[in-house]
Amino acid sequence: MTQMAVDPITVEIIGSALSSIVEEMGEALIRASYSTNIKERRDCSTALFDLAGNTLCQAEHIPMHLGSFLDLIPHIMKRHPVADMRPGDVFCGNDAYEGGGTHLPDIVLAEPVFVDGVMSFWAVNLAHHADFADRGHAHIYQEGLRIPPIRLYRAGVLQDDVQALILLNCQVPRERISDFRAQMAANRLGVQRLQALCRKYGRATVLAAGSALQDYAERKMRAGIAAIPDGVYRFSDRYDCPEIDGELDMTCEIEVVGDAMRLHFDAPAQVRAGLNMTMTALLSTVYYAVKAVVDPTILPNAGLARPLTVTAPSGTIVNCVHPAAVNGRLGPCQRVVDLIHGALAPAVPDRVTAASNGACFSITFVGHQPKDNTIWVYLETIGGGSGARATRDGLDGVHVHMTNTSNLPVEALELEYPLTLLRYELVDGSGGAGRQRGGMGLRRVYRADHDCRVRIDGARILSRPWGLFGGEPGGLADIVLKGGAKPFDHGNGGLRKGEIIEVVTGGSGGYGPPTERDGSAVRRDIAEGVIDAATARRAYGV
Numbered sequence: 084m085t086q087m088a089v090d091p092i093t094v095e096i097i098g099s100a101l102s103s104i105v106e107e108m109g110e111a112l113i114r115a116s117y118s119t120n121i122k123e124r125r126d127c128s129t130a131l132f133d134l135a136g137n138t139l140c141q142a143e144h145i146p147m148h149l150g151s152f153l154d155l156i157p158h159i160m161k162r163h164p165v166a167d168m169r170p171g172d173v174f175c176g177n178d179a180y181e182g183g184g185t186h187l188p189d190i191v192l193a194e195p196v197f198v199d200g201v202m203s204f205w206a207v208n209l210a211h212h213a214d215f216a217d218r219g220h221a222h223i224y225q226e227g228l229r230i231p232p233i234r235l236y237r238a239g240v241l242q243d244d245v246q247a248l249i250l251l252n253c254q255v256p257r258e259r260i261s262d263f264r265a266q267m268a269a270n271r272l273g274v275q276r277l278q279a280l281c282r283k284y285g286r287a288t289v290l291a292a293g294s295a296l297q298d299y300a301e302r303k304m305r306a307g308i309a310a311i312p313d314g315v316y317r318f319s320d321r322y323d324c325p326e327i328d329g330e331l332d333m334t335c336e337i338e339v340v341g342d343a344m345r346l347h348f349d350a351p352a353q354v355r356a357g358l359n360m361t362m363t364a365l366l367s368t369v370y371y372a373v374k375a376v377v378d379p380t381i382l383p384n385a386g387l388a389r390p391l392t393v394t395a396p397s398g399t400i401v402n403c404v405h406p407a408a409v410n411g412r413l414g415p416c417q418r419v420v421d422l423i424h425g426a427l428a429p430a431v432p433d434r435v436t437a438a439s440n441g442a443c444f445s446i447t448f449v450g451h452q453p454k455d456n457t458i459w460v461y462l463e464t465i466g467g468g469s470g471a472r473a474t475r476d477g478l479d480g481v482h483v484h485m486t487n488t489s490n491l492p493v494e495a496l497e498l499e500y501p502l503t504l505l506r507y508e509l510v511d512g513s514g515g516a517g518r519q520r521g522g523m524g525l526r527r528v529y530r531a532d533h534d535c536r537v538r539i540d541g542a543r544i545l546s547r548p549w550g551l552f553g554g555e556p557g558g559l560a561d562i563v564l565k566g567g568a569k570p571f572d573h574g575n576g577g578l579r580k581g582e583i584i585e586v587v588t589g590g591s592g593g594y595g596p597p598t599e600r601d602g603s604a605v606r607r608d609i610a611e612g613v614i615d616a617a618t619a620r621r622a623y624g625v
Contacts, residue, residue: 088291089291089292093292094292098140098292098382101131101280102140104280105130105141106142108208108269108272108276109127111268112129112266112269115264115265118261119461119495120462123489123495124490126210127148127208127209127210128144128148128149128152128209130142133204134165134202136157137297138383138384139293139385140296143383145487145488146370146484146485146486147364147413148189151183151185152183152191153366153367154183155183155184155191155193157183158176159174159193159232163234170195170197171236171240172195174192174233175190175192175193175233175245176191176193177190177228178231182230182231185363185412186410186412187223187227187229188211188227188410189211190230191209192208192209192235192263192267192270193205193207193232199281208266208270208273210262210266213462214254214255215253215254216538218410220357220408220410222406222408223405224406228249228252228253255457255460301387303378303381304373304387305342306342307378308339311377311431314339315336315338316336316338316427316430318422318423318426319422320332320425322358322415322542323542323544323546324411324442325540325574326356326357326540330546331351331354331358333400333415333419334349334350335347342390343390345391345394346391346394346423347395348393348395348401350395350399350401350415351399352398352399353400353407357412360415361403361412364409365395365416366393368419368485369423370387371484372424372484376431376434401419413445414443414542416484417486417542428551432552436472436551437471437521437594438548438550439468439470439592440524441589442542442589444464444465445462446539446584447463447538448502448531448535448536448578449461450535451533459499459501461491463490463527464486465490466483466490468480468521468522468590470551470594471522471551471591471595476514477522479509479514480522501532501535502530502531503529504527507526507527508525509524510523510525512558514590515547515548515550515556517554517592517594517595517597518596519554520593521557521590521594522557524588524589525587525588526585528586529583530581530582531583531584534578534579537576537578538574539562539571539574541560542560542589543560544561547592548590550592552594552596553597554594555597557592559587563584563585563587564583564584565584567581
């Protein structure tokens with residue numbers, strides 16, 4: 084069937100409308116949700132897909148969540164014929180091997196969009212349900228409930244038995260049911276907005292514009308790659324975290340030929356820990372990292388992936404196979420970004436940053452509420468330093484690359500959970516010195532006000548975030564137990580009432596030799612509060 088032509092102005096208008104729809108879906112999900120992880124930390128994403136499962140538009144929330152979207156629609160259609168789908172059907176899934184997901188807490192709801200009685204699009208959203216806590220990570224069967232793509236709603240009617248099965252496997256079902264309702268509301272809003280768009284412009288025009296937008300993203304990606312000198316670029320780095328002893332060596336080789344790019348990754352065999360990445364996790368990481376370097380303005384749709392070829396040996400931590408555990412896959416994904424940017428630095432030095440904190444430092448507490456003995460689960464991911472670039476210092480205390488969530492405000496934390504936050508501050512001097520300084524890491528100190536279990540994941544505890552072109556590395560991360568707390572076993576442990584855990588996240592690398600920093604520029608930064616005087620003296624001698 085020949086695709087109808089649509090004029091560029093209409094394509095631009097429809098593209099902006101699609102972006103507006105997914106952003107509105109995201110705000111609806113956040114505002115209607117119940118759990119702190121979604122309503123405060125915004126750990127969720129929304130997207131629209133065409134009938135075949137190609138991304139039309141994804142909201143600018145969390146790049147990692149693209150991995151849970153990439154293979155979802157094909158998995159649904161493999162199990163459920165399109166001819167059997169009806170308006171109001173909603174499919175639910177999370178499995179990393181049979182559901183297109185990347186780890187089990189990310190539960191996706193997908194609703195087919197019917198226009199003039201014809202199934203034409205998909206409205207999809209994902210929410211991280213911070214529930215599957217205090218579990219093992221030797222293999223995926225320990226990590227939580229695995230959900231293949233199943234109908235949660237059939238023709239608009241909730242399947243109570245399906246929901247009951249899911250809730251029975253959750254530690255905090257009162258949060259889950261409310262967050263599911265918020266996800267439903269977000270998708271229904273997306274369905275309504277997309278149907279209204281089709282009524283205004285016609286179904287065929289919107290479909291054609293969606294296809295044109297993907298072609299446009301491909302053209303921009305190819306033009307950006309063509310501006311990179313042809314060649315083969317390599318980079319190696321190491322990954323560490325509390326789950327494993329020692330470090331894992333990871334390597335990336337990038338070949339640029341004309342307007343196409345091939346990326347090959349090598350890494351150790353998959354491990355008996357939750358660090359393994361499925362191929363969809365690797366792909367979403369590559370798409371983000373390359374887009375950020377080539378052209379950040381490229382539309383976030385399926386077209387940008389067409390010029391990229393991604394390979395990795397099967398059965399490794401960057402392309403694991405069943406039944407590898409995957410809960411902490413975001414940590415190695417952050418290192419993959421470092422690999423890509425490190426490899427491309429010689430080719431496009433003005434477009435990359437030095438190494439950022441290189442982690443998604445996460446800490447999960449689980450316990451029983453003192454007042455009624457109900458289970459509570461609190462997840463926090465903590466920012467760190469963002470790498471310096473050619474023209475700017477790195478940002479302090481932010482989430483970087485594949486994660487983009489907010490912190491939980493202290494007031495909300497202490498209101499909801501039996502914890503007290505004793506300190507929350509930037510780690511002075513943790514940004515690597517350079518012509519442009521690396522961003523500083525964070526220190527967050529928790530005191531348990533009631534007995535609880537704790538799990539912590541992080542990275543850059545053993546290897547410092549590297550600098551670029553003479554810039555110095557950033558500061559190391561650390562985990563410190565105080566108040567009599569017993570040592571943790573590979574990131575797992577417990578706190579008694581009054582015991583303390585201090586989390587220090589990594590800084591980031593500097594860019595360019597520190598001596599090249601102009602004194603007047605440093606003094607201006609001090610006056611504007613960008614850098615404190617003590618750090619300026621250490622880094623630049625000013």
